[in-house]
Amino acid sequence: MLAARRAVTALLAPALAAVLILAGAGPASARVDRTGVYSLSYSSDLVYASTACDCFYTLDYAGWRDLGFPAARRASSDFVKYPWSPSIYAVTYFGPDRDDWMWEKIEYDEWTRAGKPAPRIAGWIEGSYYYRLELNSDIFVLAPDGTRHRLTPQEWAAAGYPAPEVRRNEGLVKLSWSGDILMLTDVAAGQGYKLSYGDWRDLSFPTPMSVTRISGDRVFRYASSPDIYYQGAGITVKLTGAQWAAMGYPSPQVI
Numbered sequence: 001m002l003a004a005r006r007a008v009t010a011l012l013a014p015a016l017a018a019v020l021i022l023a024g025a026g027p028a029s030a031r032v033d034r035t036g037v038y039s040l041s042y043s044s045d046l047v048y049a050s051t052a053c054d055c056f057y058t059l060d061y062a063g064w065r066d067l068g069f070p071a072a073r074r075a076s077s078d079f080v081k082y083p084w085s086p087s088i089y090a091v092t093y094f095g096p097d098r099d100d101w102m103w104e105k106i107e108y109d110e111w112t113r114a115g116k117p118a119p120r121i122a123g124w125i126e127g128s129y130y131y132r133l134e135l136n137s138d139i140f141v142l143a144p145d146g147t148r149h150r151l152t153p154q155e156w157a158a159a160g161y162p163a164p165e166v167r168r169n170e171g172l173v174k175l176s177w178s179g180d181i182l183m184l185t186d187v188a189a190g191q192g193y194k195l196s197y198g199d200w201r202d203l204s205f206p207t208p209m210s211v212t213r214i215s216g217d218r219v220f221r222y223a224s225s226p227d228i229y230y231q232g233a234g235i236t237v238k239l240t241g242a243q244w245a246a247m248g249y250p251s252p253q254v255i
Contacts, residue, residue, distance in 0.1 A: 034049040034050070034051055034056065034094040034095050034100065035049060035050050035051050035052075036048075036049060036070070036072075036073055037059060037064065037067065037070050037071070037072045037073070038072055038073055038074070038075035038092075038094075039072040039073070039074055039075065040075055040077060040090070040092065041074065041075075041077055041113070041114040041115070042077065042090050042106050042110040042111065042113050042114040043106075043110055043113070045058050045059075046058070046059040046064060046072055047059060047075060047092070047094075047102065048063065048067070049094040056094050056100075056102060075092045075093075075094070076092065076093050077090045077091065077092040077093075077114070078090070078091050078093075078120060079091075079106075079111070079114065079117045079118075079119040079120070080119050080120050080121070080122035080125065081119040081120075081121065081122065082121075082122060082125065082143055082147075082149070083121050084147065084149045084204075085143055085145060085147045085149075087105055087143070087144075087145040087147070088105070088106055088111055088119045089103055089104065089105050089106065089119075089122070089125055089144075090103070090104050090106050090110075090114075091103050091126075098126075101126070103125070103126040103127065105144055105145060123155070123157075123158030123159050123160070124158070124159045124160055124162075125143065125144060126144075127143075127144035128141050128142065128143055128144065128159075129141065129142040129165070130142075130151075130159070130162045130163070130164040130165065131164045131165040131166070131167055132164045132165075132166055132167070133166075133167050133170045133171045133172060134166055134167060134168050134169060134170055134171055134187070135170070135171025135172065135173065135184070135187065135209050136171055136172050136206060136207065136208070136209060137207075138150050138151075138206040138207060139151045139156055139164045140164075140203070140206075141155075141159070148202070148203060149203075149204055150203055150204035150205070150206045169186055169187045169188055170183075170184060170185060170186075170187065171184050171187055171208075171209060172184070172195075172206055172207075172208040172209065173208050173209045173210070173211045173214060174208040174209070174210050174211070175211065175212070176210045176211065176212055176246065177212065177242075177243045177246035177247055178230075178237060178243060180194055180235060180237070181194070181195045181200055181208050182194055182195065182208075182214070182232075182233045182235070183195055183199075184214065184233060187214075187215065188215055189215065189216055190214045190215040190216025190217055190232055190233055191216070191233065191234075192233040192234065193233065193234045194233070194234065194235050212246070212247055212248070213232075213247070213250075214232050214233060216232065217230065217231060217232025217233070218230075218231050218232070218253055219231075219239070219244075219247070219250045219251075219252045219253065220252050220253040220254070220255050221252040221253075221254060221255075222254075222255060223254050223255065227239075228244055228252045229252075230243075230247075
């Protein structure tokens with residue numbers, strides 16, 4: 001388990017939500033005592049917490065020996081998860097402030113070691129990244145386990161209304177004449193790719209901006225054929241008469 005230090009958490013704090021909302025209150029006052037060696041219900045690791053350095057970290061054997069092999073007290077840990085992800089996180093409290101909470105994503109054997117406690121639903125988990133695409137209003141969260149989710153207004157409130165990073169020059173668009181949804185990774189250059197239904201579902205069905213054309217696209221036909229094609233953001237579509245009409249009958253480039 002990686003050592004967790006207050007200083008590191010403080011550096012990350014501006015990018016995180018302001019509160020943790022669980023199905024219950026935060027750490028109780030009985031969890032405030034931080035000085036000493038602690039054991040964890042889900043791991044064989046020992047953690048040393050000290051008010052002298054205002055820190056806590058994983059203790060190796062040499063460090064435990066240097067302290068005189070003090071008996072470890074059981075730390076208080078909660079087990080939480082996001083409702084849209086199967087991952088379970090242990091949050092251990094060494095004080096009342098968020099900087100005093102140690103987080104770790106746990107594996108199945110660690111959850112089993114802890115007695116398979118039912119995880120509570122969290123509104124915010126440390127390490128979550130909130131963002132939106134410049135062309136769209138939907139707010140997404142990228143969880144520490146790599147899962148992405150479009151937040152509902154209620155979920156954004158539960159996270160503490162974190163200000164999302166705006167990813168400039170990116171966006172989701174839907175071609176109005178075909179229904180294709182494109183993820184534009186470079187709006188100005190028209191670069192991107194088509195989302196499958198599964199891709200769109202995995203993003204919790206965000207609302208794309210409806211457009212007829214995108215930057216850098218083209219309508220063309222081959223000199224040997226009357227068929228007209230559309231090409232843009234990695235897709236090539238043979239246009240029907242109705243689709244060409246819906247685009248406003250753009251003159252095709254002859255190649």
